[in-house]
Amino acid sequence: MIAGMKPSFQTAGRLEAVRYEIRGALARRARELEQQGNDVLHLNIGNPGAFGFRTPETMRRAVIRNLPFSEGYGPQAGIFPAREAVAMQFQARGLTDTRYDQVVVGNGVSELVDLTLRSLLEPEDEVLVPAPDYPLWTAAVVLNGGKAVHYQCRESDGFLPDVARIEEQITSKTRAIVVINPNNPTGAVYPEETLQALADLATRHDLIIFSDEIYDSICYEDARFVPMAPLAPETLCVSFGGLSKVYRACGWRVGWAVFTGALERAEDYMLAVEKLAALRLSANVPGQWAVQTALGGYQSIADLVGRDGRLFESRQAVIEACERSRFLELVKPMGAMYAFPSVRTEVFGDFDDHRFAAELLEHKHILIVPGSSFNIPERNHFRITLLPEAEQLTEAFERIDDLLEELADEPQRIRAVK
Structure with missing residues (x-):
């Protein structure tokens, strides 16, 4: 510190445990490179609008038609037509008693994750969170005074959870378990038997299930999304969904949380959330005026994820690029809009994903997310989005492979610091 200068303002220490490299230092450096006149391919974030995807026209019309009714504050839990539409979706999934008052609408799922955890956690309470995870979940647990206990979803298991190992991690302080299906960042889609085992585990140990289902309609080939709520009638299940991904309306910030299962024991908790x-x-x-139209209208996402659909073809381009590479391996993503490749450890035994991502950005102008940002110990993964056109992704992976070829001769550039 310079003599005479006052010390820096305090920063909350709990932020030390928060990771969000998706929009972190690498993204800031990407903006600097762009300001210098460089074109950067942003593979770091699932933002459909940035890649030419449009919100369905019927949803846009629903918002415009109802703008005269949107100028005042709405009900804190959401407008009735939106909540009723979500309840009807859950009725169609077999939960025929679902009512609108079990639904809370928020400014995206991100806000609702925070509200539901803040309403639950006392200091040092534990929440089981998958690793890799979408890092918001770990961050929200920590920021609300809890402890995120990560259960490993290993690449060797197709990134599926091992329920027996999870049970060994449960303590008297464990309050909830987070399930992300279809999964971000890995693209894994959990089979029904895995979900049922997780539901049974939560029931045995009286845990709340937080089921992040924002990618529920984005499945490829023969993968099938199975909702968690019907599998967990004897404990509390909070299911999250929204308009951002399936309906390509990220900027509208409309998400929902649906409370099902042991509602008779959850009245105080639900009132706390409200x-x-x-x-x-x-x-x-x-944006809430579009929910009824979205859920009740034509599901155009099917055209994008089916064979010959744009997302399907982009996914296929990534799969084929990894198959051609002597450096990369990939567990085929079966859902969501991401791939999570790994760099072969036999070629790069001491690989550092953050240093590699920095090299890729500086020299090839491609922005990716280091895999360890998703709260895993391994340092040889990275996440990319499947939203660009297939041709763009093919070219991007050619540049990734070119850099790996260079680094094979200069491994010290990306060697992990001990």
Whole structure:
């Protein structure tokens, strides 16, 4: 510190345990490179609008038609037509008693993750979170005073959880378990028997299930999404969904949480969530008018994920690029809009994913997310989005392979620091 200068303002220490490299230092460096006149391919984030995907026209019209009714605050838990539409979706999934008052609408799933964890956790309470995870979950647990206990979903197991190992991690402080299906970042789609085993585990140990299902309709080939809620009638299940991904409306910030199962024991908890929702007054009102149209209308996502669909073809381009590479391996993503390749450890035994991502950005102008950002110990993975056109992804992986070829001769550039 310079003599006479006042010390820096305090920063909360709990942020040391928060990772979000998806929009972190590498993304800031990418913006600097762009300001210098470079074109950077952003493979770091699942933002459909940035790659030419449009929200369905019927949803846009629903918002425009209802703008006169959107200028005041809405109800803290969401407008009735949106909540009723989500409840009807769950009725169609077999939960025929689902009512609108079991649904809370928020400013995207991200806000609802925070509200539901803040309403639950006391200091040092534990939440089981998958690793790799979408890092918001770990961050939200930590920021709300809890401890994220990561259960490993190993590449060798197709990134599926091992339920027996999870049970060994449960303690008297464990309050909940997070399930992300279809999975971000790996693209794994959990079979029904795995989900049922997780539901049974939660029931045995009286845990709340937080089921992140934001990619519920994005499945490829013969993969099938199975909702968690019907499998867990004897414990509390909170299922999350929204307009961002399936309906390509990220900027509208509309998500929902649906409470099912042991509702008779969850009345106080649900009132606590609604109290926090009231403190922020209401979720974005205009976007909520599109929920009924979205869920009840033509599901155009099927055209994108089916054979010959744009997302399917982009996924196929990534699969084929990894098959051609002597450096890369890939567990084929069966859902969501990401791939999670790994670099062969027999070629790069001491690989550092962050240093590799920095080299790739500086020299090839491609922005990826290091795999360890998703709370795993391994340092040889990275995540990319499948949203660009297939041709763009083919070219991107050619540049990735070119860099790996160079680094094979200069491994010290990406060697992990001991």
